[in-house]
Amino acid sequence: MDYKGQKLAEQIFQGIILISAVIGFVYGLIIEQFGWTVYIVLAGFAVSCVLTLPPWPMYRQNPLPWQPAIPETSGEPSQKPQETLKKKKHK
């Protein structure tokens, strides 16, 4: 899950749970059963679990632009790539 995907996932579950909370509150108030409010919020919880817990492809639309891999040079086989890796990490 990339950064934009994480933001999207958070917005999605907050939206779903808030909407189900409003629906459940109004419905429970109308039929005078608080249990139904709880059930509806739990249903929203389940739906948002399915939608946001697994890293679905829609959360992977904006992958981080990694630097291209540097081809290994013959002189120092393992020294240079590690240095570039470290630099990247600090960026």
Add this chain to the structure above:
Amino acid sequence: MNTVLSRANSLFAFSLSVMAALTFGCFVTTAFKDRRVPVDIHVSKVMLKNVDDFTGPRERSDLGFLTFDLSSDILWNPIFDWNVKQLFLYLSAEYATKSNALNQVVLWDKIILRGENTKLKLRDMKSKYFFFDDGNGLRANKNITLSLSWNVVPNAGILPLVAGSGQVSLPFPESYETTKSY
């Protein structure tokens, strides 16, 4: 938010907060409701005995027996809103004696759950608990007041104690019933 567990954590925490807010909303929508209901209490028979009270001092105490009707014409459904799990009704007698300015004795109680038949119509009920005075204060007591009250057991919030409107005052007999048939 980058792993399944951290997403699950924030999802769960958010849902819990929303649920708490909803529960508070449920309390707020019902907190200022008037749950009083007119109740009709009718006492059909009063009997007074003077018997040994083995729990107290070794003296004879007054024991009252009441037969009463309880009815409430309107349905109790308006009481049962979404923040009520059950009602605990109790019939209590209040009277004053020489030794105590206020005596309160619970004579009878009943639990009404959600979804039960909520119309109250009871005839010729006997009191569930003994109406014992701690002395001889019941005999010739002119003013013994019976009233029905109830606790509203909520899903969330306070536990209101509601007094039903409509109480009955009655005098107790001057003489004791002679006890022959034990």
